[in-house]
Amino acid sequence: MVETENVVKIFRDPKRGDIRAVDGVTFRAHPGKIHGLLGVNGAGKTTLMRILSTVIRPTEGTAKVCGFDVVNQGPEVRNSIGFLSTTTALYGRLTGREMLEYFAGLYGFSGVELKQRVDAAIARTNAEAFADQLCDKLSTGQKQRISIGRATIHDPQVLFFDEPTAGLDILAAQTIIGFIEQMRDLGKTVLLSTHIMSEVERLCEEITIIHHGRIMGEGTIDQLKSQTGQETLEKAFLSIVAPEGVAL
Amino acid sequence: MKLGVQQVFLKELREMARDKRVLQGALVMPVFIIALFVLLMGVISSSITESRPVSLALVETDNQELREQLSAAKEFEITWVESMSQAEALVREKAVNVGLKLPPASAPGSMEPLTAELALRKDEPLSAIDAARVRAIIDANNKVAVGMMLESQGINKELAEPIRIKETDLSVKEGLGGSQIVDLLPYLIVLWAFYGGMSIVADLVAGEKERGTMETLLISPVRRAAVALGKILALMVVCFVSAMTTLIGVFSLGLLKLEITKNLFPSGLSISFANVVIALGMLIALVAFFSALMVAVSAYARNIREAQTYLGALSFLVLLPAVFSQVIGFTGAENAKWVAWTPILNTAVGLRGVIKGEPDLMLVTGSVVSSLVLAFLFLRIAMQLFRREEIVLRV
Numbered sequence: 001m002v003e004t005e006n007v008v009k010i011f012r013d014p015k016r017g018d019i020r021a022v023d024g025v026t027f028r029a030h031p032g033k034i035h036g037l038l039g040v041n042g043a044g045k046t047t048l049m050r051i052l053s054t055v056i057r058p059t060e061g062t063a064k065v066c067g068f069d070v071v072n073q074g075p076e077v078r079n080s081i082g083f084l085s086t087t088t089a090l091y092g093r094l095t096g097r098e099m100l101e102y103f104a105g106l107y108g109f110s111g112v113e114l115k116q117r118v119d120a121a122i123a124r125t126n127a128e129a130f131a132d133q134l135c136d137k138l139s140t141g142q143k144q145r146i147s148i149g150r151a152t153i154h155d156p157q158v159l160f161f162d163e164p165t166a167g168l169d170i171l172a173a174q175t176i177i178g179f180i181e182q183m184r185d186l187g188k189t190v191l192l193s194t195h196i197m198s199e200v201e202r203l204c205e206e207i208t209i210i211h212h213g214r215i216m217g218e219g220t221i222d223q224l225k226s227q228t229g230q231e232t233l234e235k236a237f238l239s240i241v242a243p244e245g246v247a248l
Numbered sequence: 249m250k251l252g253v254q255q256v257f258l259k260e261l262r263e264m265a266r267d268k269r270v271l272q273g274a275l276v277m278p279v280f281i282i283a284l285f286v287l288l289m290g291v292i293s294s295s296i297t298e299s300r301p302v303s304l305a306l307v308e309t310d311n312q313e314l315r316e317q318l319s320a321a322k323e324f325e326i327t328w329v330e331s332m333s334q335a336e337a338l339v340r341e342k343a344v345n346v347g348l349k350l351p352p353a354s355a356p357g358s359m360e361p362l363t364a365e366l367a368l369r370k371d372e373p374l375s376a377i378d379a380a381r382v383r384a385i386i387d388a389n390n391k392v393a394v395g396m397m398l399e400s401q402g403i404n405k406e407l408a409e410p411i412r413i414k415e416t417d418l419s420v421k422e423g424l425g426g427s428q429i430v431d432l433l434p435y436l437i438v439l440w441a442f443y444g445g446m447s448i449v450a451d452l453v454a455g456e457k458e459r460g461t462m463e464t465l466l467i468s469p470v471r472r473a474a475v476a477l478g479k480i481l482a483l484m485v486v487c488f489v490s491a492m493t494t495l496i497g498v499f500s501l502g503l504l505k506l507e508i509t510k511n512l513f514p515s516g517l518s519i520s521f522a523n524v525v526i527a528l529g530m531l532i533a534l535v536a537f538f539s540a541l542m543v544a545v546s547a548y549a550r551n552i553r554e555a556q557t558y559l560g561a562l563s564f565l566v567l568l569p570a571v572f573s574q575v576i577g578f579t580g581a582e583n584a585k586w587v588a589w590t591p592i593l594n595t596a597v598g599l600r601g602v603i604k605g606e607p608d609l610m611l612v613t614g615s616v617v618s619s620l621v622l623a624f625l626f627l628r629i630a631m632q633l634f635r636r637e638e639i640v641l642r643v
Contacts, residue, residue, distance in 0.1 A: 011638075050463075050641075053467050054466075054467075055463060055466050055467060055637065055640075055641065056637040056641070057637065075469045075471070078467060078468060078469045079469050081467070083464075083467040089459045089460035089461045089464065090461070090464075091259070091263060091461055092459075093262075093263045093266040093267060094259070094262065094263060098259075098262070102255060102259045103468060105255040106252060106255050106465075106468040106469060106470045107468065107469060108469070134266075150464070
């Protein structure tokens with residue numbers, strides 16, 4: 001379970017003044033479901049993900065992951081989550097296996113249990129053929145598999161995916177999408193941040209539309225369509241975030 | 249936290265061991281540079297101490313006997329010229345090192361002093377050395393002449409030199425203390441303790457931010473203070489190894505007993521165990537200070553390039569006291585209290601004493617305490633920077 005209550009994040013910029021990157025966001029994501037955070041670039045999705053993963057602190061409001069407060073129970077939150085995005089990179093001078101061993105160690109595993117976790121992650125992501133190669137030598141798709149193994153080495157209950165397929169080719173993207181579905185089927189709470197409509201339509205049971213840091217709409221795909229009177233999710237989204245149309 | 253520190257430390261060491269920049273910057277370069285220095289000093293030392301004739305342009309003299317004597321003397325390589333202006337021209341062109349015009353033979357019984365003309369270039373070391381040798385020869389001849397004159401008057405010729413100097417050399421001659429390289433060694437050790445780590449530190453934190461691995465790390469349960477400490481400890485190893493490589497390089501060259509470096513190690517390479525322990529203690533404190541400082545700078549920087557710019561400027565702050573330690577002996581400030589409490593300078597000066605077998609308690613204490621205080625201070629700053637989200641995530 002992920003729940004936020006009136007979360008605000010203000011970045012203080014000496015030139016531009018205060019920037020409200022997230023402005024009073026309240027939503028819930030439930031186990032066994034994929035919750036989509038839909039918004040254009042700069043809408044505040046990544047900032048919200050970073051707050052939920054304790055990388056940054058909210059300026060106001062509260063957020064809980066698996067019942068743990070993101071401000072006061074950071075280590076417990078981080079033990080409960082897995083995070084994957086195209087910007088969460090690998091260490092180029094470690095092999096895939098060493099990368100997994102490193103993170104398994106950081107999650108507190110050691111000895112036989114650590115080895116079992118790493119072997120299981122390699123098997124789960126079909127990475128046996130390249131697990132002992134340096135990450136710098138891996139293809140984008142192979143790197144993504146190692147990243148998936150890293151994000152799930154501790155069997156987290158909640159998974160955050162921040163634009164996970166951005167910049168990937170169709171095969172690599174399919175690997176990620178398949179993995180997201182797999183996690184949902186295992187009963188995990190999945191939060192997916194994206195601006196790709198086809199992914200949302202395929203994966204998300206619940207959607208929160210964010211624009212300029214604020215929630216502009218929420219519900220299922222059908223609910224959003226009916227609320228806006230549009231035939232497609234794309235049109236529904238555009239009617240919410242750009243009601244006066246998109247300037248050419 | 250302990251677990252996180254160990255994991256980060258070991259992972260960083262593993263990555264560094266696979267990084268060519270670390271191997272080249274922290275291991276190969278110190279050995280290369282020290283070998284170059286030692287060989288260069290060996291060449292200079294040999295050229296100064298080995299017998300080399302005085303390169304001399306001598307104006308023709310009417311004293312045929314003196315001419316034959318000088319021509320036969322092996323300590324002179326004489327170019328005969330017609331006039332002093334010709335001799336000066338040759339000195340100016342660096343064709344010879346000194347020009348000399350001897351006075352004409354004096355009339356028997358003459359009491360008038362005679363003047364010899366000497367031309368040299370004080371901006372040329374070999375010219376200055378040869379001029380000093382010519383002066384010494386003329387002084388010796390003067391003494392003989394005065395002695396003969398006194399003797400002819402029935403006076404003890406020893407009075408030609410009313411005060412004699414009995415010189416006793418008390419400098420340490422045992423082991424490394426007798427080596428000419430000992431003054432340079434602490435300077436190189438201090439420099440490589442910094443530059444060895446500088447080759448990788450930009451990548452260590454700023455590089456993680458730039459590549460996106462920092463965020464991956466921060467999402468794990470490891471505490472940020474543990475990340476900072478793990479990285480500082482790993483960098484300490486690199487800085488320490490780099491500094492020790494300098495020392496090992498010198499010892500290796502000494503053990504090779506090359507002809508060219510024989511003057512640099514006249515008394516072997518021995519150093520007492522106690523002094524080794526003291527030197528290591530000083531070095532560990534220094535690398536702790538350097539590592540914490542460099543990690544803090546790298547944490548503050550947005551990216552590798554910015555970190556390298558900051559570190560480049562910072563390296564001058566390290567360079568200045570290290571260079572000053574080389575000339576402090578001429579200032580008379582070596583034993584001043586402020587030296588003992590000036591970071592880096594105290595380590596360089598203190599290490600020289602330790603290597604020479606004369607450790608100064610105040611310098612050693614000052615070096616260890618000031619380095620550890622600064623190490624702790626910059627560790628705190630690095631930890632604070634790792635906690636600040638605008639610092640950790642900005643690229």
